[in-house]
Amino acid sequence: MTIASFLNVCIDRLPSNESLLFPASHCASCNRRLAIKDLIPVFSYLWLRGRCRYCQAPIPRRILWVEISTGVLFGYLYWHYGLSIELAVAAFYCCLFITLMVIDLEHGLILNKIVYPAAAVALLISAFLPPSKVAHLSGEAASLVNTYLPQPGIVQAVIGGGTGLVLLLLIVLISRGGMGWGDVKMAALIGIVTGYLILVALLLAVIFGGIVAVILLTLKIKKRKEGIPFAPFLSLATIITLLYGSDILNWYLGLF
Ligand SMILES: [Zn+2]
Incomplete structure (x- = not known):
């Protein structure tokens, strides 16, 4: 699940030449640094109803889809290949x-x-x-x-x-x-x-x-x-x- 979050960071930052590691995850709209509780895959998105905790800006729905599909795909890969x-x-x-x-x-x-x-x-x-x-x-x-x-x-x-x-x-x-x-x-x-x-x-x-x-x-x-x-x-x-x-x-x- 952490991997899915990392993919979202790559997708957000690679096209605009931002560094992958710094700064830490932040809201694209208000730039507030996000807390651990805002970064739990899928659950944070649903709990916050897809909006930033601080400025209420909508979080791109893609974040959720990448997290869900990566999770499902990893489960499927494990079933297919075994360890x-x-x-x-x-x-x-x-x-x-x-x-x-x-x-x-x-x-x-x-x-x-x-x-x-x-x-x-x-x-x-x-x-x-x-x-x-x-x-x-x-x-x-x-x-x-x-x-x-x-x-x-x-x-x-x-x-x-x-x-x-x-x-x-x-x-x-x-x-x-x-x-x-x-x-x-x-x-x-x-x-x-x-x-x-x-x-x-x-x-x-x-x-x-x-x-x-x-x-x-x-x-x-x-x-x-x-x-x-x-x-x-x-x-x-x-x-x-x-x-x-x-x-x-x-x-x-x-x-x-
Ligand atoms: Zn915000």
């Missing part, structure tokens, strides 16, 4: 992609200062824990990879990252607008995280993005010319791929 090193790595990646998702939703930005260090850390992790292990690659998908593709984790990560980079670059060049360099860099990061499952992740992201775009256009919430941020779909697709990419690939291979 293991894979759990720790998957939890780290989920935090990373939730942060990227919310910052892109709120600011339309994919920050280099998150993507570059994250890519370096993910490469380092891949050397010790191959992407195929984090995603529990199994069944026919695993035997295909074991037969035809290089095994070392760092090689999986580099091939995945390169594939993500090239594919998104092609999409950006063909679609001209809509997506940008931030999405290309993020696809490379996702490739490092998911390895060969990058293909599943990108396909899911395009499907999710397509469905939501059609809904927004049909309901006339967005006009055709307006861009829709793509990082939220990339993030969601990555988390689902880590958990179920292997199952999705096995289902697909079973069709033939």
Whole structure:
């Protein structure tokens, strides 16, 4: 739960170049320093009815949603992975992609200062824990990879990252607008995280993005010319791929 609060601090401060550690948590409106009792995840928000204790300014509802969804997701990850090193790595990646998702939703930005260090850390992790292990690659998908593709984790990560980079670059060049360099860099990061499952992740992201775009256009919430941020779909697709990419690939291979 403390982690969810830290994610909210990252989301608030990274886009505006504020330090993550100083000053201590404060109200964005009256700058009053918040007490421990104001910082208990979910409960403080509900108890204060979403307003600052001192100046009554509304606290962004996102604070609550990030706390709840991070909590639920962590519970689910624990159930899925059990207590293991894979759990720790998957939890780290989920935090990373939730942060990227919310910052892109709120600011339309994919920050280099998150993507570059994250890519370096993910490469380092891949050397010790191959992407195929984090995603529990199994069944026919695993035997295909074991037969035809290089095994070392760092090689999986580099091939995945390169594939993500090239594919998104092609999409950006063909679609001209809509997506940008931030999405290309993020696809490379996702490739490092998911390895060969990058293909599943990108396909899911395009499907999710397509469905939501059609809904927004049909309901006339967005006009055709307006861009829709793509990082939220990339993030969601990555988390689902880590958990179920292997199952999705096995289902697909079973069709033939
Ligand atoms: Zn206040």
